Amino acid sequence: MNTLSPALPQGGGRILEVSNIDTYYGETQALFGVSLEVASGEVVALLGANGAGKTTTLRSILGLTRPRRGSIRFDGRDVTRSHTHEIARSGVGWVPDDRRVFPTLTVRRNLDLAVKRTRFRAWTLKECFEVFSAMEYLMDRECENLSGGEMQMVAISRVLLGSPGLVLLDEPSQGLAPRIVQDVVRAVRRLRDEGVGILVVEQNVETALDVADRVCVLDRGTLAWTGPAQELRDDRALRRQLLAA
Numbered sequence: 001m002n003t004l005s006p007a008l009p010q011g012g013g014r015i016l017e018v019s020n021i022d023t024y025y026g027e028t029q030a031l032f033g034v035s036l037e038v039a040s041g042e043v044v045a046l047l048g049a050n051g052a053g054k055t056t057t058l059r060s061i062l063g064l065t066r067p068r069r070g071s072i073r074f075d076g077r078d079v080t081r082s083h084t085h086e087i088a089r090s091g092v093g094w095v096p097d098d099r100r101v102f103p104t105l106t107v108r109r110n111l112d113l114a115v116k117r118t119r120f121r122a123w124t125l126k127e128c129f130e131v132f133s134a135m136e137y138l139m140d141r142e143c144e145n146l147s148g149g150e151m152q153m154v155a156i157s158r159v160l161l162g163s164p165g166l167v168l169l170d171e172p173s174q175g176l177a178p179r180i181v182q183d184v185v186r187a188v189r190r191l192r193d194e195g196v197g198i199l200v201v202e203q204n205v206e207t208a209l210d211v212a213d214r215v216c217v218l219d220r221g222t223l224a225w226t227g228p229a230q231e232l233r234d235d236r237a238l239r240r241q242l243l244a245a
C-alpha cells in the first residue's frame with residue numbers, strides 16, 4: 001500500500017474530505033499537508049503519539065483552529081472558512097476530550113438543549129437509552145455530580161440528538177471503566193450502521209482497532225500511514241513500528 005496516498009474511504013459517499021491542510025498555533029506549525037477522508041457509514045480511527053496533531057486535526061475540521069492552507073469539505077460543501085456554529089449546525093457532531101456538558105444543569109436539560117434538526121436523521125431519546133441504558137436513571141441529576149463515564153454517555157447522547165452526519169470523537173474511552181468503553185463502542189457501531197461517518201481519536205489502540213474500518217496514523221503533524229484497520233490488526237510488527245503498540 002502506498003503509505004502517502006490520501007486515506008480513501010470504503011463504502012458510501014465521502015462525507016468529509018480534508019485536503020492537504022497546514023494548521024498553525026501562532027507561528028508554530030502543527031499540521032503539515034494532512035489529507036484524509038471519511039465516508040458515510042465508516043469509522044476512521046486517527047492514531048498517533050502525544051502531540052502528533054490528532055486534536056488539532058479535529059479542531060481544524062470544526063473551524064476552531066482554521067488551517068492556513070488546504071481545504072475541508074463536509075457533505076459536498078467547502079467549509080474551510082465557515083464558522084464553527086455553521087459547521088455544527090450543518091451536521092458535524094463533536095465530543096471533545098473534556099466531554100463538555102453544562103455542569104450545573106440536569107442531564108435532562110443538557111439533552112433537551114442538544115436537540116437539533118439537520119438534513120441527517122434525527123435520533124430520539126429512546127434510542128440514546130437503548131445505547132446507554134444507565135442514563136435513563138440519571139435524568140434528574142446535575143451533570144457536575146456525574147462520574148466520568150456517566151458524563152461521556154451524556155456527551156455522546158447530546159451529539160446523537162443533534163442529528164449528525166459526521167461525528168468527531170476525541171479520546172472517548174480515556175479514563176472509562178471497561179463496561180462503559182463497551183457502551184461507547186456500541187454507540188459508535190450503531191452510528192456507523194445508520195450511515196453516519198465517524199472520525200475517532202484514540203490513545204487505546206486496541207479499542208480503536210476493535211471499532212475502526214480504516215486507520216490514519218499521524219506522526220509529528222504529518223500523515224505517516226493510512227490503510228484498512230485489518231492490516232494493523234493482522235500485522236503486529238507494523239503496529240509496533242507505527243504505534244509502539
Ligand SMILES: Nc1ncnc2c1ncn2[C@@H]1O[C@H](COP(=O)(O)OP(=O)(O)OP(=O)(O)O)[C@@H](O)[C@H]1O
Pocket residue numbers: 025028030048049050051052053054055056057
Ligand atoms: N493551543 C495551543 N497552542 C500552541 N500549541 C498547541 C496548542 N494546542 C496544541 N499545540 C501543539 O500542537 C501540536 C499538536 O497537538 P495536539 O493537541 O493536536 O496533539 P494530539 O495528537 O491531540 O496529542 P494528545 O495525544 O496529547 O492529545 C503539539 O506540538 C502541541 O504542543
Ligand SMILES: [Mg+2]
Pocket residue numbers: 054055056097
Ligand atoms: Mg489530543
